Amino acid sequence: MNIVLGVSGSIAAYRAADLARELMRAGHTVRVCLTDAAQNFVSTVLFETLTGQPCLVDTFQEPIPGRMAHIDWARQADAIVIAPATANTINKIAQGIGDNMLTTLMLVTTKPVLIAPAMNPNMYLDDTVQASISLLKSRGVEFIEPTEGDVACGEHGQGKLASIPAIVAATQELLTSSDLLSGVRVLITSGPTQEPIDAVRYISNRSSGKMGAAVAKAALRLGATVTVVSGPQDAPLPLGATVVPVRTAAEMHGEVLSLAPDFDWIIGVAAVADYHVENPDPGKMRRNPDGIQLSLAPNPDIIADAARANPKATVIGFAAEPSQDPSIAQEKISRKGLFAIAANDISNSEIGFSSDNNRLNLIFADGSSVDSGVHSKFQVATWLLREIRARL
Ligand SMILES: Cc1cc2nc3c(=O)[nH]c(=O)nc-3n(C[C@H](O)[C@H](O)[C@H](O)COP(=O)(O)O)c2cc1C
CATH class of the missing domain: 3.40.50.1950 (Flavin prenyltransferase-like)
Structure with missing residues (x-):
């Protein structure tokens, strides 16, 4: 070397x-x-x-x-x-x-x-x-x-x-x-999605994309080949990752499903909107003094469909959980066919979303779990990838 x-x-x-x-x-x-x-x-x-x-x-x-x-x-x-x-x-x-x-x-x-x-x-x-x-x-x-x-x-x-x-x-x-994930192809979803209401307005969430960017950087650092399907996020994605930009959950779903069969690991870090607006206005909606009603339809479950599209892949979901109850995560793991869930405690304002730090509770199908402790998102991402590698 x-x-x-x-x-x-x-x-x-x-x-x-x-x-x-x-x-x-x-x-x-x-x-x-x-x-x-x-x-x-x-x-x-x-x-x-x-x-x-x-x-x-x-x-x-x-x-x-x-x-x-x-x-x-x-x-x-x-x-x-x-x-x-x-x-x-x-x-x-x-x-x-x-x-x-x-x-x-x-x-x-x-x-x-x-x-x-x-x-x-x-x-x-x-x-x-x-x-x-x-x-x-x-x-x-x-x-x-x-x-x-x-x-x-x-x-x-x-x-x-x-x-x-x-x-x-x-x-x-x-x-x-730097060789730990050599030869491993990692697909990551990152950032928020935007669900249009009309041509200028949308429904989104507070995800900054920092955690997705950190997982991408850590995976590259450990020698993996990395592709990121990224919603419109603020955090820059690392050089060396292939980036597929998307806007809506439906676009992310389409890209992830077509890419999934070519990857060994699929990590869903994106904060995907659960719903989209039915029939968004292609123009700009006028102000209505009587108010408006938006009709919301459910979005597809991207990570569950990715696990189905490639049953051989190691699939990890992120969950922003207000509760630390492991049985909720365990139920999600078996319903979605995941290898593990990385649960963020979003009730703690010092970590998660746009913070530079995070703490993950990594929960596996057998109910066992490991806690990362509070560290920078890059350090937590490296810890996560090493934990997953050690369990395979
Ligand atoms: C005899 C001597 C020993 C020094 N030893 C150290 C040292 O061990 N660590 C340190 O941070 N600075 C030490 N310094 C101060 C640095 O040399 C100085 O801050 C210098 O500007 C560092 O430049 P550099 O970081 O570009 O190498 C020492 C200075 C002298 C004169």
């Missing part, structure tokens, strides 16, 4: 030489990217000699003329490991600043990233650093925590770079997990 090793300006930078060697010993090709500050501690010559690969510092350094190295390296990498990562570099990456080769590369990459911080214990506990770490974790970046001990400045506390074997093991895990 190809690993880009980022080294920033920490006193622990010298330990990156050992890390590069150990990663190579584990069979990987390692290319090192230094920050300017790192060059005060270690040199490009050291890493070029150890790895046999060019070592980059400046964004405008182009080992192959005409090929933008920051794009090239990001494309070719299977994973990026930043060790040691300074407070400054962590904060910059969290804010999307790209002012050197390493931070610019981080803006380009879609690959798994592992960050190993090393710094003075007060720096590590600094609010901005902790906020940046939380933000990056919520976007799917993995961290290996610094250990506690005597640090170079003479203080004692948490800030020492994790051990080299621990960083190598975490890198291996990062690379393995």
Whole structure:
């Protein structure tokens, strides 16, 4: 595998030489990217000699003329490991600043990233650093925590770079997990649907599409091939997923049923309207001082029909449940032919809908269930996919 090793300006930078060697010993090709500050501690010559690969510092350094190295390296990498990562570099990456080769590369990459911080214990506990770490974790970046001990400045506390074997093991895990769903074709429905009342008005719901986008991103990260049938949602869908845009539940139903036979997993995250307006007005309805009556007809059950259309598929339904009663979910599982139901507790205002966090109770046909705890939607999505994989 190809690993880009980022080294920033920490006193622990010298330990990156050992890390590069150990990663190579584990069979990987390692290319090192230094920050300017790192060059005060270690040199490009050291890493070029150890790895046999060019070592980059400046964004405008182009080992192959005409090929933008920051794009090239990001494309070719299977994973990026930043060790040691300074407070400054962590904060910059969290804010999307790209002012050197390493931070610019981080803006380009879609690959798994592992960050190993090393710094003075007060720096590590600094609010901005902790906020940046939380933000990056919520976007799917993995961290290996610094250990506690005597640090170079003479203080004692948490800030020492994790051990080299621990960083190598975490890198291996990062690379393995990126293969977990390799060869698995995953079909996801996402977002709300819109049911027209007339040419300008519709009935919809509060779904932002963030959870569907998170499941798509997590599935891609775990190596799956991903197609998303998406209602009109605010949350952007990840690059790498095939997106089939739809508006109404009927359109979503049609697309999902024609795609279903070609997929291994079908995950219904979309908040599909239960009803549509019968005979919507093709023009704009006039204001009626007496009020109007809308006649609503039921929409098809997309996830149940998908399970019927492809009985071999592993089908997971999402349910926004005001109650946590597992018997309701169990009844739905058997009626719809599902593998499991991921129940959101919509009575908790801190999670679900447009929130960045979620908590799922994953309920299986035999009545057993597992709880994700409250995490970012990306982390919960990764947890969900791993749980399903482990049960198959
Ligand atoms: C001797 C010395 C050791 C340093 N060690 C660390 C460190 O371990 N962690 C850290 O976050 N910053 C450390 N710094 C401060 C960083 O080098 C400084 O914030 C720099 O701007 C980081 O740049 P970079 O993130 O682009 O590498 C150290 C500075 C000096 C002078």
